[in-house]
Amino acid sequence: MKNLRQEFADTMIEIGLEDTRLVVMVGDISHGILKGFAQNCSGRYFNIGICEPTIVNMAAGIRKTGLIPVVHTIAPFIVERAYEQIKLDFGYQRLSGNFITVGGAFDYAQLGCSHHCYADISLMCHIENSQVMMPGSAEEFRTLFRQAYSEEKINYFKLTENPHGIELKNEIVVGRGVKIIEGGDITLVAAGPQLRNAIFAAEKLKKDGWSAEVLYYHTLKPFDGELLVDSVEKTRNMITIEELSSHDGLFNLCLRYLNGKVDFNSSQIAIDGFVHGYGTYQELCEKVGLTPDNIYQKALRMLK
Amino acid sequence: MNSDLRVLIAKMVHKSREGHIPSSFSIVDIIDFLYSSILRYDLKDINSKNRDYFILSKGHGCAALYVVLHKYGFLSDHDLEHYSLSTGILGGHPDMTIVPGVEASTGSLGHGFPTALGVALGLKIQAMNNRVIALLGDGECHEGTIWEAANIANNLRLGNLCAIVDWNGSASQLMPRDNLGEKWKAFGWNVWTIDGHSGDEIKNAFHKFDFEIDGTPNVILAKNIKGKGVSFLEGHGQWHHKIPSNDELEKIIEELKE
Numbered sequence: 001m002k003n004l005r006q007e008f009a010d011t012m013i014e015i016g017l018e019d020t021r022l023v024v025m026v027g028d029i030s031h032g033i034l035k036g037f038a039q040n041c042s043g044r045y046f047n048i049g050i051c052e053p054t055i056v057n058m059a060a061g062i063r064k065t066g067l068i069p070v071v072h073t074i075a076p077f078i079v080e081r082a083y084e085q086i087k088l089d090f091g092y093q094r095l096s097g098n099f100i101t102v103g104g105a106f107d108y109a110q111l112g113c114s115h116h117c118y119a120d121i122s123l124m125c126h127i128e129n130s131q132v133m134m135p136g137s138a139e140e141f142r143t144l145f146r147q148a149y150s151e152e153k154i155n156y157f158k159l160t161e162n163p164h165g166i167e168l169k170n171e172i173v174v175g176r177g178v179k180i181i182e183g184g185d186i187t188l189v190a191a192g193p194q195l196r197n198a199i200f201a202a203e204k205l206k207k208d209g210w211s212a213e214v215l216y217y218h219t220l221k222p223f224d225g226e227l228l229v230d231s232v233e234k235t236r237n238m239i240t241i242e243e244l245s246s247h248d249g250l251f252n253l254c255l256r257y258l259n260g261k262v263d264f265n266s267s268q269i270a271i272d273g274f275v276h277g278y279g280t281y282q283e284l285c286e287k288v289g290l291t292p293d294n295i296y297q298k299a300l301r302m303l304k
Numbered sequence: 305m306n307s308d309l310r311v312l313i314a315k316m317v318h319k320s321r322e323g324h325i326p327s328s329f330s331i332v333d334i335i336d337f338l339y340s341s342i343l344r345y346d347l348k349d350i351n352s353k354n355r356d357y358f359i360l361s362k363g364h365g366c367a368a369l370y371v372v373l374h375k376y377g378f379l380s381d382h383d384l385e386h387y388s389l390s391t392g393i394l395g396g397h398p399d400m401t402i403v404p405g406v407e408a409s410t411g412s413l414g415h416g417f418p419t420a421l422g423v424a425l426g427l428k429i430q431a432m433n434n435r436v437i438a439l440l441g442d443g444e445c446h447e448g449t450i451w452e453a454a455n456i457a458n459n460l461r462l463g464n465l466c467a468i469v470d471w472n473g474s475a476s477q478l479m480p481r482d483n484l485g486e487k488w489k490a491f492g493w494n495v496w497t498i499d500g501h502s503g504d505e506i507k508n509a510f511h512k513f514d515f516e517i518d519g520t521p522n523v524i525l526a527k528n529i530k531g532k533g534v535s536f537l538e539g540h541g542q543w544h545h546k547i548p549s550n551d552e553l554e555k556i557i558e559e560l561k562e
């Protein structure tokens with residue numbers, strides 16, 4: 001299974017060679033794997049240093065001259081630390097650009113909460129003219145980036161260190177959700193890497209005679225509400241599975257689209273606050289209930 | 305010292321009940337000089353690829369920018385008359401998406417200068433010889449992004465970038481160790497200190513360097529007077545964001561005409 005960060009580096013070379021407007025700016029991470037881009041696209045790679053707000057400002061300035069900026073560093077340091085720069089210098093000024101992060105939600109599980117980021121998707125959705133994506137595989141990133149990078153949009157790509165490992169049979173298109181498993185009793189809605197847990201839970205439910213429909217979202221904005229409404233109209237039960245803030249993430253998005261259209265039961269598995277402590281990504285998932293068994297138990301309670 | 309532009313600023317602010325008169329009086333002479341003698345632009349093609357870029361990083365001084373853009377043909381009488389009104393395009397901070405000639409929507413301090421740095425880098429990448437000038441406040445120099453940007457500009461050798469600091473003493477009210485020259489030198493910039501209300505000194509400063517695309521960036525520290533030209537506006541008192549009454553407007557105009 002290809003690592004998304006490596007795919008990011010490879011995609012930058014591929015597109016950078018085709019499109020000389022592409023400029024990559026990093027905040028002193030990933031410089032090893034981006035050597036290829038630096039060599040192949042000479043003069044368009046900048047390891048600016050550890051000064052994220054200024055990197056975002058610079059990217060806006062670079063865009064003003066007609067180039068296409070790609071800003072890359074760890075999620076909280078761009079989205080939370082430099083949020084005003086994204087909001088004003090890209091959003092308010094109606095400039096387009098690309099932000100590609102790693103580390104969210106708690107991929108840096110051993111580094112503690114300073115390196116976690118649960119609200120990036122929500123924050124980026126607030127920015128006017130943004131497209132917000134959390135691809136769960138290398139192929140998804142490559143395809144989505146190619147479709148979006150030169151659009152007049154503010155594109156946010158949150159790269160996971162834990163790809164879901166599922167090969168999507170449907171076409172990958174920005175803004176389009178994917179029905180992974182057809183079912184009639186309950187809708188399990190997953191974003192990014194959590195697709196894997198949703199599928200395992202659906203398989204467990206199947207053994208008990210329940211039929212779960214699994215919907216997958218690699219793009220949260222624009223959001224494919226039609227796919228969701230069609231499914232929940234049928235099942236009348238929904239659980240969202242997301243490694244995002246419980247206060248404003250996938251669950252809230254779903255409610256917005258379903259509100260007034262369908263009577264349904266709903267539940268959410270998400271992150272409710274700082275996930276203190278250390279360990280592996282898997283261990284932190286378990287801490288907040290992002291496990292197949294927890295999804296299964298919640299579904300059973302809802303169905304019974 | 306340009307009195308006519310100052311009268312226009314005062315009238316605009318008085319009419320709309322919004323604006324920063326002293327900050328605008330502090331920088332209006334420099335901006336006027338930039339548009340008359342330094343910046344290259346084409347009124348028939350305002351967004352021409354060959355234009356020079358001027359970014360007002362201290363966005364609250366924008367009344368000064370507006371009257372200069374009006375003087376040189378970017379803005380109409382109607383624009384100035386409708387300043388800060390819903391019927392116009394000019395507000396208390398400039399919006400690049402609706403105001404011709406405004407290169408950056410500033411207001412929150414510490415954004416315009418690092419954006420200008422990005423413009424300078426974008427031009428350098430493309431080997432274009434446009435010049436980039438950012439005007440920032442000395443109070444704005446309290447923002448960390450100013451020094452992040454200063455550090456980067458020197459390291460990337462962005463000689464096509466010039467910063468002008470409106471050194472009117474706002475910063476030293478809070479932090480009296482106001483050694484701006486030493487700070488900019490320490491960050492590797494060429495530093496030129498002038499009287500920012502003297503046409504000759506502004507002119508001489510710009511004769512001292514070329515905007516080399518691969519060179520040391522230059523900063524002009526303009527020793528300005530906040531509220532320059534009107535005795536009771538000068539300094540750092542209540543007038544920072546105060547709107548003149550009818551009588552006060554008359555006095556402002558009277559002093560400026562003397």
